Every structure is written in C-alpha cells, then in structure tokens.
Amino acid sequence: MKGKLYGIGVGPGDPELLTLKAKRLIEECDIVAVPVKKEGEDSVALNIAKGAVDIPEGKIREIVFTMVKDKAKREACRQAAAEEIMELLDEGKSIAMLALGDIGIYSTYAYVHKRLLKAGYDVEMVSGIPSFCAGASKAGISIVEGNEGFGVIPSLKGIDQVEKTLGVFDNLVIMKVGSHVKEVYDLLVERGMENNAIIISNVGMEGEYVGPLIPDRAYGYFTTMIIKSEM
Amino acid sequence: MKGKLYGIGVGPGDPELLTLKAKRLIEECDIVAVPVKKEGEDSVALNIAKGAVDIPEGKIREIVFTMVKDKAKREACRQAAAEEIMELLDEGKSIAMLALGDIGIYSTYAYVHKRLLKAGYDVEMVSGIPSFCAGASKAGISIVEGNEGFGVIPSLKGIDQVEKTLGVFDNLVIMKVGSHVKEVYDLLVERGMENNAIIISNVGMEGEYVGPLIPDRAYGYFTTMIIKSEM
Numbered sequence: 001m002k003g004k005l006y007g008i009g010v011g012p013g014d015p016e017l018l019t020l021k022a023k024r025l026i027e028e029c030d031i032v033a034v035p036v037k038k039e040g041e042d043s044v045a046l047n048i049a050k051g052a053v054d055i056p057e058g059k060i061r062e063i064v065f066t067m068v069k070d071k072a073k074r075e076a077c078r079q080a081a082a083e084e085i086m087e088l089l090d091e092g093k094s095i096a097m098l099a100l101g102d103i104g105i106y107s108t109y110a111y112v113h114k115r116l117l118k119a120g121y122d123v124e125m126v127s128g129i130p131s132f133c134a135g136a137s138k139a140g141i142s143i144v145e146g147n148e149g150f151g152v153i154p155s156l157k158g159i160d161q162v163e164k165t166l167g168v169f170d171n172l173v174i175m176k177v178g179s180h181v182k183e184v185y186d187l188l189v190e191r192g193m194e195n196n197a198i199i200i201s202n203v204g205m206e207g208e209y210v211g212p213l214i215p216d217r218a219y220g221y222f223t224t225m226i227i228k229s230e231m
Numbered sequence: 232m233k234g235k236l237y238g239i240g241v242g243p244g245d246p247e248l249l250t251l252k253a254k255r256l257i258e259e260c261d262i263v264a265v266p267v268k269k270e271g272e273d274s275v276a277l278n279i280a281k282g283a284v285d286i287p288e289g290k291i292r293e294i295v296f297t298m299v300k301d302k303a304k305r306e307a308c309r310q311a312a313a314e315e316i317m318e319l320l321d322e323g324k325s326i327a328m329l330a331l332g333d334i335g336i337y338s339t340y341a342y343v344h345k346r347l348l349k350a351g352y353d354v355e356m357v358s359g360i361p362s363f364c365a366g367a368s369k370a371g372i373s374i375v376e377g378n379e380g381f382g383v384i385p386s387l388k389g390i391d392q393v394e395k396t397l398g399v400f401d402n403l404v405i406m407k408v409g410s411h412v413k414e415v416y417d418l419l420v421e422r423g424m425e426n427n428a429i430i431i432s433n434v435g436m437e438g439e440y441v442g443p444l445i446p447d448r449a450y451g452y453f454t455t456m457i458i459k460s461e462m
Contacts, residue, residue: 009364011250014252015251016250016251016252016255017250017251017252017358018250018251019242019247019248019249019250019251019360020249020250020251021245021248023251102364102374103368103373104364104367104372104373105373105374106373106375107373110373110376113371113373124368124371125368125369127242127248127360127364127365127367127368128360128364129250129358129359129360133333133359133361134358136335136356137335137355137356138356140344140348140354140356142334142335142336142337143333143335143336144337144383144385145337145342146337147385147386149385149392149396150383151380151381151382151383151396151400152375152380152381152382152383153380154375154378154379154380155378157378161380164398164399165380165382167395168382168396168398169382169396
C-alpha cells in the first residue's frame with residue numbers, strides 16, 4: 001500500500017507551540033522530510049521539531065528547494081522534490097514534511113502538495129501557529145477585536161502597499177518590514193496613527209525587540225509590524 | 232504572591248490542534264476560566280480542551296460576557312469579569328482562560344487582558360491555531376504562496392467590502408459568509424474568478440461541506456470562503 005504525506009506546520013520557533021497532532025505525526029511517520037535550500041543546510045523547522053520530539057537521524061530526509069532566480073530551474077527543482085517524495089510513498093513510507101509557522105501560509109510544502117494531489121496521492125495538511133499570531137501574543141496585543149478585518153503583507157515592496165491597505169483595513173500585519181520601518185512610521189504620522197504600531201523583531205535572537213515603534217532604530221530582517229485601529 | 236493569567240487559544244475544534252503549551256498550562260493552572268454568554272451555557276472552547284486534557288470540574292470557572300446590544304452593559308460586564316479574575320489572582324491562583332482559535336484574533340479574552348495589564352497584573356497570551364488556517368488545511372489548499380498578501384473579513388457587512396479588498400489583495404478569507412455566498416459568487420463571475428474560491432462549511436457538524444463554491448446551495452452560519460489569486 002502507498003504511504004501518506006503529511007505537511008506539518010511546526011509553528012514560529014518555540015517547540016512548545018507545536019500542536020499535539022504535529023508531535024504525534026512526526027513521531028509516527030517513517031520519514032521526516034525537511035526542505036532545505038541546499039544539502040547539509042541547517043533547518044530552523046527541524047530544530048524546532050527536535051525541541052519537542054525525539055527524531056532519530058536516520059528518519060530525516062533533506063529535500064532541496066533551490067532559491068535561484070531562474071524560474072524554470074526553481075520549477076524543475078520543485079518537480080524533482082515531488083518525484084522524490086512520490087518514490088518514497090510508492091515504497092509504502094509515511095512522510096511528515098515540515099514547514100515553519102502554518103502549513104498554508106507561504107510554505108514550500110505547497111509546491112509538493114499540489115503535484116501529489118494531482119497525481120492521486122494521499123496528502124494531508126496539518127496547521128501550525130502562524131508567526132504573526134505568535135508575534136502579537138509575544139507583544140501582548142490582539143491582532144483584531146470585535147468585527148474588524150485585517151490584512152497581511154509578507155514583505156513590503158513599496159509604501160503604496162501600506163497606503164492602499166490602510167484604505168481597506170484598519171489593522172495590518174507587515175512581515176519582514178525591517179528596512180522600511182521609518183518609511184511606514186512617516187505614513188502613520190500623516191494619518192495620526194504613529195502610536196498604533198507595535199514591532200516584534202528578532203525574537204529569540206540577538207537584538208530582540210518587542211515594543212512600540214521607535215522610528216530611529218535599526219531592525220533586523222525578522223521584523224514584523226502590527227498596526228492597529230486602536231491600541 | 233499574586234497568580235498569573237494565561238489567555239490560551241485552543242484552536243478551531245480538533246482537540247489534537249491544541250499546542251503542547253496550551254495542554255501543559257491547562258493542566259498546571261489552578262483554575263480554567265471559560266467565557267460564556269450566560270451561566271450554565273455549554274462552552275465550545277472548554278469541550279475542545281476537554282478532548283485533550285483531563286480537567287476536574289472543580290477547576291472550571293465560568294466568566295460571563297453578555298452579548299446584549301447595550302454597549303454600556305457590555306462594558307460593565309467586561310469590567311466585572313476583569314475584577315473577578317483579579318480577585319482570584321490576588322488569592323494567588325494561576326488561571327488559564329480559554330478562547331476558540333487564536334487568542335489574538337477576535338477573542339473575548341482581549342477585554343480582560345487589557346484591563347489586567349493596566350492594573351499591573353502578570354498576564355501572558357498563548358497562541359492557538361486560527362480557524363481560517365485550519366479551514367484551508369481541511370480544504371487542502373494554501374491561503375497564500377510566494378510573496379502574496381491576504382486579507383481577512385470576519386463577517387461580511389456588504390459586498391463593497393469584498394470589492395475594495397480585492398483591489399488590494401488577490402487572496403481573501405471571508406468568515407461567516409453563509410448568507411452572502413451567492414452575492415460574492417456574482418462578484419467573482421464579473422472578475423472571471425468564480426473558480427478561485429473554496430468553501431469550508433459546518434466542519435464536524437451536520438451539513439459539512441468542504442469544496443468548490445457552489446452558488447445555488449444553502450450554507451450554515453459557520454461558513455468560511457477562501458478566495459485565491461490562483462487555484
């Protein structure tokens with residue numbers, strides 16, 4: 001019988017934020033598949049899982065997803081990854097493939113999932129805590145209350161993105177906002193909203209900062225800003 | 232010594248989607264506080280937690296949050312709830328207060344959290360799986376891939392909300408969309424996007440439906456639609 005593939009979100013960093021289901025499946029599956037940019041690379045998702053589950057080295061299987069600019073090469077690599085997984089499933093192996101945060105939000109797993117679904121394999125996605133939810137909790141604030149909506153921008157390309165989104169939603173999450181903080185601050189000042197933003201930066205790493213937006217400060221790559229209609 | 236309050240998201244329904252941290256804290260805390268609309272009401276969040284943790288009845292404490300229309304009465308009730316919690320913390324009790332889904336997304340806990348923070352109490356938010364993440368996983372799709380943003384509308388007030396949001400984000404989650412499905416479908420047809428929507432309805436309940444948007448069908452109150460730029 002063919003094996004089953006589980007795509008598993010391991011949450012944003014704290015191993016205790018794994019779900020009970022994620023822990024059980026990582027324990028039970030024959031193989032723990034870990035997406036890496038190149039072979040031998042250290043995997044953050046794997047290290048998180050290891051903090052909660054004892055994973056024998058022999059169960060771990062690296063799956064390479066190249067990040068080169070050439071789109072055709074990236075697609076070929078995704079196809080090869082899917083075929084590698086299919087071969088293992090054909091051998092009857094069950095596989096837990098890991099992803100940071102939630103499995104349905106910007107995960108590499110999606111590229112494998114779609115191909116395997118199409119080919120008729122048995123696949124299941126298992127949700128994990130998204131990083132922006134953990135960030136808000138870390139900062140001690142809600143993302144939204146009552147009947148408000150919110151938007152999520154994964155990586156700011158230009159300040160007009162923020163401007164347009166604030167025309168629709170009063171609550172906004174901007175991920176990887178590090179180098180754009182001052183720019184967003186200036187826009188918030190224009191709108192009288194400069195006290196409505198919280199920064200969650202480099203959590204658990206050097207230079208950790210969780211608190212109000214300070215415009216004249218340097219922030220690292222792993223910086224999220226949460227803008228709220230009311231603080 | 233004063234006790235500590237933990238606001239704990241128990242996820243969207245499946246007890247196995249509790250985090251390891253949620254389970255541990257519910258086990259360890261002296262009191263499990265459960266928001267209810269009126270005394271004796273059955274609590275979905277409590278039932279989910281009970282599916283993963285053995286909770287002695289004596290540890291459970293109902294906290295009433297009225298849903299009456301009168302805003303002043305709602306505020307007074309929230310204040311009374313906060314004071315009830317503060318009294319227990321003053322007695323040195325540790326408290327796990329439960330919420331459905333994630334603790335930072337539309338949770339009643341937020342009203343207590345703010346008041347206790349202001350009063351100088353020790354409080355901590357513990358993230359849970361948001362319902363829309365679990366919904367996407369259940370449907371076997373991602374919410375977002377690559378570098379796309381997304382918006383979340385908790386409860387549709389008018390179709391112009393969807394129109395405006397689609398002007399900013401190609402990916403959109405609409406919760407409690409039940410009675411508006413046909414209306415949203417018509418808008419998607421106008422944009423040639425009618426095949427880009429998935430419905431997750433009444434999961435685990437009578438009339439469960441997870442699949443493509445079928446316009447001429449009745450959907451229950453617990454219906455979420457996920458619209459994607461690409462399927």
